[in-house]
Amino acid sequence: MSEFIYLTFDGLSRGLVYAAFALALVLIWRAARIVNFAQGAMAVAAVYVAYSVTNATGSYWLGFAVALLAGLALGVTVERVVMRFVDHSSPLNGVVVALGLVLILQGTLGIIYGNEYLPVETPFSRDAFEVGGVALLSRYDLFVIAAVGTVVVILTLLFTRTAIGLRMRAAAFAPDVSRLLGVSVGGMLTLGWALAAAVGSLAGMLVVPTELGLHPTAMDVVFISAFAAAVVGGLDSPIGAVVGGLVVGVLLSYVSGYIDVTVAPMAVLALLVVVLLGKPGGLFSSSKARVA
Amino acid sequence: MSGALLQVEGLTAGYGAAPVLHDVDLTVQPGEIVAVLGANGAGKTTLLRTLSGLVRSSRGRVLLDGTDLAGTKVEHLVRRGIAHVPEGRGVVTELTVDENLRLGGLWRRDRADAKKALDEVYELFPPLAQRRTFAGHQLSGGERQMLALGRALIGRPRLLLLDEPSLGLAPKVTRHIMTLLRDLRERTGLAVLLVEQNVRSALSIADEGVVLSLGRVVVRNKASVLRDDADLRHAYLGF
Numbered sequence: 001m002s003e004f005i006y007l008t009f010d011g012l013s014r015g016l017v018y019a020a021f022a023l024a025l026v027l028i029w030r031a032a033r034i035v036n037f038a039q040g041a042m043a044v045a046a047v048y049v050a051y052s053v054t055n056a057t058g059s060y061w062l063g064f065a066v067a068l069l070a071g072l073a074l075g076v077t078v079e080r081v082v083m084r085f086v087d088h089s090s091p092l093n094g095v096v097v098a099l100g101l102v103l104i105l106q107g108t109l110g111i112i113y114g115n116e117y118l119p120v121e122t123p124f125s126r127d128a129f130e131v132g133g134v135a136l137l138s139r140y141d142l143f144v145i146a147a148v149g150t151v152v153v154i155l156t157l158l159f160t161r162t163a164i165g166l167r168m169r170a171a172a173f174a175p176d177v178s179r180l181l182g183v184s185v186g187g188m189l190t191l192g193w194a195l196a197a198a199v200g201s202l203a204g205m206l207v208v209p210t211e212l213g214l215h216p217t218a219m220d221v222v223f224i225s226a227f228a229a230a231v232v233g234g235l236d237s238p239i240g241a242v243v244g245g246l247v248v249g250v251l252l253s254y255v256s257g258y259i260d261v262t263v264a265p266m267a268v269l270a271l272l273v274v275v276l277l278g279k280p281g282g283l284f285s286s287s288k289a290r291v292a
Numbered sequence: 293m294s295g296a297l298l299q300v301e302g303l304t305a306g307y308g309a310a311p312v313l314h315d316v317d318l319t320v321q322p323g324e325i326v327a328v329l330g331a332n333g334a335g336k337t338t339l340l341r342t343l344s345g346l347v348r349s350s351r352g353r354v355l356l357d358g359t360d361l362a363g364t365k366v367e368h369l370v371r372r373g374i375a376h377v378p379e380g381r382g383v384v385t386e387l388t389v390d391e392n393l394r395l396g397g398l399w400r401r402d403r404a405d406a407k408k409a410l411d412e413v414y415e416l417f418p419p420l421a422q423r424r425t426f427a428g429h430q431l432s433g434g435e436r437q438m439l440a441l442g443r444a445l446i447g448r449p450r451l452l453l454l455d456e457p458s459l460g461l462a463p464k465v466t467r468h469i470m471t472l473l474r475d476l477r478e479r480t481g482l483a484v485l486l487v488e489q490n491v492r493s494a495l496s497i498a499d500e501g502v503v504l505s506l507g508r509v510v511v512r513n514k515a516s517v518l519r520d521d522a523d524l525r526h527a528y529l530g531f
Contacts, residue, residue: 163398170384170395176346177382181443182370182399 002134007257008250013141015249016148017207021226022233022241023155024200029235030172031192032083034094035227038101040219042078042197043204045105046070048113050205051120051214060123067201075197079190106216117213126210144206151199152242159238168192221265225252228268232275234282243284247271296355297322297451297483298343303352305342306507311350312338313507320451323481325473327498327515329491330528335507336487337379340453343485344369344376356451370399375449379456379487381440385428389420389439392428396443406446413442416472434465441469445476451483458490466490470497495519503528 021039028036036042049070054063078101086097124139137145159165170178171188179185203226208218229248233240248268255267275283300318304311312335320326328336341347343354345366354361356372364372384392393413397406414421417438423431431439437457444452454473458466474497476482488494495501501518503511505528511518518524 163394166387166391166395167398170387170391173386174382174384177378177384178395179346179366180344180370180376180378180382181395182367182447183395184367 003257006128006135007253009136009141011250011253012246013137013144013249014207014210014253015229015246016144017203017245018222018226018229018248019242019245020148020151020199020206021203021222022230022245023151023238024196024203025227025230026233026235026238026241027155027192027196027199029230031168031189031196032079032094032172033088033091034083034086034098035235036196037095037098037223038078038105039196039200040204040223041102041105041109041216042074043071043200044208044214044216044219045074045109046197046201047120047204047208047214047218048109051113051118054121060121064123064205067205068198071198071201072194074201075194076190078197079193083193084186084189109216113214113216115216117215117218120209120214122209140210147202147206151202152238155195155199155238164191224265225249225268228272231272231282234285237282237284240282240284244282295322296320297324297357298485299353299355299358300343301353301355303339303342303349303354305338305347305349305352307338307347311507313342313349315352316504316507316509318485318502318509320483320485322450323477323483324500325477325484325486325498326500326502327491327494328485328487328502328504329489329494329518330504332489333506334504336504337455338507339504340376340378340455340485340487343453344374370447370449373447373450374453375444375447375451376453377440377444377455377457379459381433381436383428383431383436383439383443388425388427389431390424392439393420393443393446396446400447405448409446409448413445416445417442433460434462434468437461437465437469441472448480449482451485453485453487455487456489457486458488458493466493470494473497491525 024039025036028034046067050063050067053066054060082097082101083094086094088094122140124143126138126140128135128138130136159169167178167183168188168191171183171185172192175185204219207222208214211218225248226245229244230241232247233242233244248271251267251271252264255264296319298320300316303316304314306312316339328339330336338347342349345361345364356374384395387395393410397409400406419435420438420442423435428436428439441457457469470493473484477484486494486498495515495518498515501513501515502509510528511524
């Protein structure tokens, strides 16, 4: 029983990182109808920037803040310089360009920082508290919960309560109509990429210290889990991304704990297959309303 | 012609190599309702989309208050007083009625008047007021048309580009909308460029009529004259 509780909490805490990363994928999908396969590489680039800043200044938090800003900047750059010029008549074009970006980013990071795993510190202890002899959560897990929770709350308020959020949603759903109503659709697209990249960077900052360390490909496996989470939840749905992230996190945790770590990626794929067979749009999709 | 609100001169435009519109001339005076008539594929919708910049023109000019609109971004037109209600009504179906309407006023600096305009639209269209929190896709065709029209009015436009407002609507609803347009013109001096296949209802409220055929203006005359010209109706308008 204690193992079950431990695995559940561990899965939920990892799942929150997947949720954040899936949320970033959903943000871009909603804004641009592109699955941003470069998101892992972009997030790793931001974590490398944080690594440099933290090493130079000795401050984790300065590095943390710079990583988020670097994410924003990278999102703006990728949209303005690259994605804006992709011919979107076929959905594959954006995917291929994103994969090209992955190679460029990972290659460049490898040249600058080398291809060894660099150790990354966490700002809080990763030793779990024990309650009645059962290991539950560490201080770092609480930090992850607080960080992802804050992002979810901020994004929810942004999209449901603010004029900018209304513009972003309208621009994504009906670009021509939105332009006729005075919405700068291009600006909203850039903002969407910036926000998504910042959220992706946050996820990178949270997850990299808990893995093998910092490496140009450090986010590849996370990307796969988060992509599965986003698809399971329904690519259109922010709530779906969060729920999907938690489901994938817990599933991975159970499979790794009770069966074997090496089986875990297959479990994610199995989940993907089951959900897509049962509900092709994902668990929380609402795409019935719009066919075109 | 001085004092014209909208003046279109020699407009040629289309989607690919072959233009859809050929050398179109058109004038709308302040407070005037001009109906653009013609069969399917005559270029009516393309005309409106070119006027608002969604389709690029290859030749010709569009003047608003005498200034060329070339180079004005689509998203800035609404600030110049032009509201375009596109074909298919342009309701953002994923957003609620209230969100759709608020979207129509987001660009306005005068927040107080934008709020006032929103309340006026709810007064003008009671069914919308009862369905504020409904998503766009839950509305009937008539309600969607009210919503699209109401949303355009929140910008307090001087010129309304209205594409097929009667499409798929019951005759009673169409009549309601046409009456409303006439009232708005009386009250606010709103000019309307009305694209319609429903010739009868369009001519019932229009001052002028322009008939497009295969992208060219073939007839331009007073609406009252067009209404009574049987030969013309047979030739171009099919009734």
